[in-house]
Amino acid sequence: MEFPADVPVLTDGVVTLRAPRADDAAGLVAQCNDPESVRWTSVPLSYGEQQALERLTKGVPAAWQTETAFIFAVEYDGRFAGSVELRPEGGNTAELAYGLDGWARGAGVAQRAVALLLEWGFTSRGFAVVQWRAHVGNWGSRRVAWATGFQFGATIPNLLVQRGVRKDAWTGWLGRDDAREPQTPWFDVPVLESSAVRLREWREDELPRMSEARTNDATKHFLPFIRQPFDAGAARWLLGHVRLQAAQGLRFNWCVADPATDVALGNVTLFRLSEAAPPAEGTFVGEGELGYWGHPEGAGRGLMSAAIRRIAEWYFTSAQAGGFGGRRLVIATAATNKAARRVAESAGFELAGTERAAFPLGDGTIDDKVVYDRIK
Template identity: 40%
Template sequence: MRFPKDVPVLTDQGIRLRAPRLEDVEAMVEMYRDPDTQYWSGSPPTDDREEAELDVTERIPKGWRVGTRRTWVIEYGGEYAGAITLSGGESGVGSVGFTGHPAYRGKGLATRAVRLVLAHAFDDLGWHRVTWCAFVGNWAARRVAWRTGFRNFFTTHGAGPADGERRDEWIASIGRDDEREPQNHWWQVPVIETERFRLREYRDSDVERAAEMSNDERTLHWLANLPKPFGRQDAEQYLARGREGQASGERVGWVVADPDTDELLGDVGVFGLHSRSDQTSGELGYSAHPEARGRGLITAAVGRVIEQAFLPIDEGGLGRLRLEIRAAKGNLASIQVAEANGFTRAGVLRAADHRRDGSYDDLVIFDLLISDRG
């Protein structure tokens, strides 16, 4: 084992980052065998003990000597809790990658480890930017990147190398002088129970009902930007965009569910939440599953979401002061939902809402201010 003498030990009050040792091999193999490690790593690590030994005795020391891959063990309470690597660094730009031992996840250790290596990269190595990437859907890793100040998250489609194939990948970065704190609110979706309905987060099992809701003549008529026909895959993309919107601070969406069966009856979302200059407005959007129409359900659900939207952020709300609804002039059911909830007709954008046949309808703007509610 030929580690350079100066592998830095990085510590905060909770964890210690240090060079790997042969005593780590057993825990490394356990981590390599974990299905999440296998799935989310670009090239799944072998779970072979001898290979793990070679990592410790040959590959990781070589990375340190050459200076292209600096891998530390994350040690917590004297135990092996994961690994973190800084790669590259040419021209002052490199990347960070990390994996937690399954027994030590969800304790904030990866977050602490990233903070330590960012400080090392910027302050000791003189780097000016660190990038991060993960396969789309790796929410735990994304949350670590978000919490430590990575920003400008975007998706590269089919770009991430995954053991001989390619998967969609999220990419983000942070610069030396950037604040190492979250750059936007990551909205949670609280469950709200009422006698008539439950408002809750979308689940994968809602895909079918969500597809039925959107693949409906009336929905497709008024929401002309939806793909027609609207299939299962479109619904999956809709759910994925919703989750991204929550993570990027842009939107929050609730399923309106039957309180007994939990089946999707509709949805209500608030979007436009993360404008750079103003974060006190939001726009409401809603849809009802065809089976759930005509009984005032969405009107009531929107009413409940309005309360949530006007609630201060530190009380679990969205901290909005002004809400908006936009509806095509002929969409009387939607207009009814706005008016029944006390919205004021603020104006009309002429010929602003396109239909699939190439025609345009006037778009009515409704607004509701927190001060309207007395």
């Protein structure tokens, strides 16, 4: 293909894809040196103007002429905002890549740009499947792929190389005839507050608090599937795991924090949300289950009961009013776990029943399982 003559201009009225130009150099330098680009891409560190000009005047034209990559500049609000590209891989497949400068993030620009590029790739270039790969932890990239309809596959160890270092990768794909909209819900964890508690997402700097809270004899006895001691590596894995499950529409996870100091004092998880409706409907017609554990510094303050009452209030509120729209909420624990049972009862849950010999304990015995619930 001839560059730039054969490069189409694609637009949805907000975002425009066009042939990159030499005068995009300053914008490309800013994009490549943006902290998120440095963290997640393989662009050289301290990317300079000469490197940008080399890419824009030689690398990009050559890629178009040889059809090894179809690279577009993303224009938004009259400015160069980033780039998107499709890299043919043979067999009517291509790999998707995209990146924005920091100023253009958060306005749906990447999603619009990717949607335009996919439509062109499927219709004008005849691709049957487009693949997506990103470093594990690159939530911004995953969100764009999710929003444009990609289905997610396996996490592949050491698939990508970044500046000589092997990195684990998320993978996904989109077929020509697939819907260009999310295929599962993505749960954005809301901040919930009351006079007694603040509920929010965990931060990476709180991994030691998480490790301390989950390393104790009670956890070892009543939650034997949690390894002991629960070290920093396990805490880091858990943080990534709960984020991924929220992104898959499977569970919500809150850090229970002191409302005055914001110090992490516990955790509540809302899970078993298997009956969630398709994302387009935005409603929930099933039930969920709550699990919780606390840091020793929060014991005896009624903090966990307050947290569960606040979550229940949100859970039973309709989606139209800013809640989740749930019908039934369950807490299940070992019959001998007096602390967990007190929390459930203090939060207004009623004993719904007992399952005999259904709760394995850390000492190898089997306890009864008690089930508490609340109904909308």
